Amino acid sequence: MSANIETRLRGPGAYALAREVLETMEGHQVWPTPVNFELWTHFVAEPDSDLGREITRLISVGEAFTDHLADELAAAYLPKAKLTEQIRDAGDALSKELISVSRAIESAQKSSEAYGQTLASASGALIAGPEPQELKAMVDTLASATKRVQRENKSLEKRLAESTTEVARLREHLEQVRRDATTDGLTQLANRKAFDEELERACVEADSDGHSLALAVIDIDHFKNFNDTWGHQTGDQVIRYVASVIGRVGAPPRFAARYGGEEFALIFPRESAETATLVLEEIREEVSSRILKRRSTNDDLGAVTVSAGLAQMRRGESAHSLMERSDAALYASKRSGRNLVTNAEAVADAA
Numbered sequence: 001m002s003a004n005i006e007t008r009l010r011g012p013g014a015y016a017l018a019r020e021v022l023e024t025m026e027g028h029q030v031w032p033t034p035v036n037f038e039l040w041t042h043f044v045a046e047p048d049s050d051l052g053r054e055i056t057r058l059i060s061v062g063e064a065f066t067d068h069l070a071d072e073l074a075a076a077y078l079p080k081a082k083l084t085e086q087i088r089d090a091g092d093a094l095s096k097e098l099i100s101v102s103r104a105i106e107s108a109q110k111s112s113e114a115y116g117q118t119l120a121s122a123s124g125a126l127i128a129g130p131e132p133q134e135l136k137a138m139v140d141t142l143a144s145a146t147k148r149v150q151r152e153n154k155s156l157e158k159r160l161a162e163s164t165t166e167v168a169r170l171r172e173h174l175e176q177v178r179r180d181a182t183t184d185g186l187t188q189l190a191n192r193k194a195f196d197e198e199l200e201r202a203c204v205e206a207d208s209d210g211h212s213l214a215l216a217v218i219d220i221d222h223f224k225n226f227n228d229t230w231g232h233q234t235g236d237q238v239i240r241y242v243a244s245v246i247g248r249v250g251a252p253p254r255f256a257a258r259y260g261g262e263e264f265a266l267i268f269p270r271e272s273a274e275t276a277t278l279v280l281e282e283i284r285e286e287v288s289s290r291i292l293k294r295r296s297t298n299d300d301l302g303a304v305t306v307s308a309g310l311a312q313m314r315r316g317e318s319a320h321s322l323m324e325r326s327d328a329a330l331y332a333s334k335r336s337g338r339n340l341v342t343n344a345e346a347v348a349d350a351a
Contacts, residue, residue: 021040021041021044025040029065030065033067036070039051039073039074039077040055043055050077051078054073055073188243188247189247189258190255190256194257195255195265198255198267199265199319199322200319203313203317203318203322205269207313207315207316211269211270212270212313213270213271213322214268214276214311215265215267215268215313215322216309216310216326217263217264217265217308217309217327217330218242218246218263218265218306219262219263219264219308219330220238220239222338223235223238223261223262223304226301226304230301234295234301235262237292237295238301239262241304242262242287242306243256243258245287246264249266249279250266253270254269255267265326273312273345277310277341280310284307284339284341287304287305290303305339307330307339307341307342308329308340308341309326309327309329309331309333309341309342309344310344311326311329311344311345312345326344329344330342332346
């Protein structure tokens with residue numbers, strides 16, 4: 001789903017939107033399958049989108065909304081389905097390329113075997129002491145066979161060079177597809193899936209090597225009120241702004257991600273909680289220091305603030321436990337008045 005719709009489905013109007021989607025589907029006699037629900041959520045939430053206009057057109061011509069039609073719409077308009085199709089297409093192209101190269105190599109091998117047989121035959125004939133006329137014919141045969149093998153080898157070299165270029169192109173395409181699949185469309189930070197995988201990997205590595213690891217969870221304060229006042233498009237603008245600040249300080253080897261809605265996560269490999277706290281304070285101060293303007297009208301939106309919770313990984317601690325402690329620290333920041341950074345150890349001491 002688009003970032004705007006995902007935000008709405010995690011906000012205060014989520015259930016109202018979901019009910020409207022189901023009522024609309026029921027009114028058009030569409031089964032509430034997962035694919036159908038996602039398609040019709042786009043239709044209800046964004047009727048002027050490409051998918052919304054296409055469903056409007058299908059309704060106007062009385063098209064039956066079958067499973068086959070739903071799959072076609074998903075493949076054409078839903079980002080995840082498009083990525084799956086791109087991966088499949090790239091994989092098919094790579095398979096065809098490898099088959100083609102395999103055939104070229106097989107052909108060259110057969111040609112080399114035939115050439116070897118020709119040489120063996122000539123060698124046997126030479127031992128028998130051929131007549132001059134026979135010797136000339138033998139030389140002509142060897143010359144012809146040599147030229148044929150040379151042509152085959154040049155053709156194979158050219159085909160391998162072309163294949164190397166094509167495989168490199170397909171590899172880059174697959175890498176781009178992989179990046180798309182792990183990137184949040186609104187903020188261009190890593191998405192939730194990529195974050196979960198990276199946190200698990202980072203925790204295993206930290207526990208194995210014995211080095212430090214800190215995790216922060218960051219949330220935009222009072223974002224619901226902001227969204228309700230200015231609308232979701234302006235809300236997306238705020239999310240992008242906060243993400244740009246987090247992304248700048250969260251460059252590798254740190255790992256910044258949009259965790260969901262207006263919430264972000266930041267992994268600090270080989271860094272202490274003290275160092276991470278300084279970085280989070282930098283983020284908090286930079287975000288709150290800027291007066292935002294609405295792009296469409298230039299209205300003054302005021303300043304936004306963020307709260308953060310931070311936890312340092314304990315020896316043998318799981319990714320899930322580390323995330324829970326970071327969340328608890330974030331909630332402590334919220335309860336204490338927001339626009340704060342709280343260390344999970346402080347929460348534990350208070351408890």
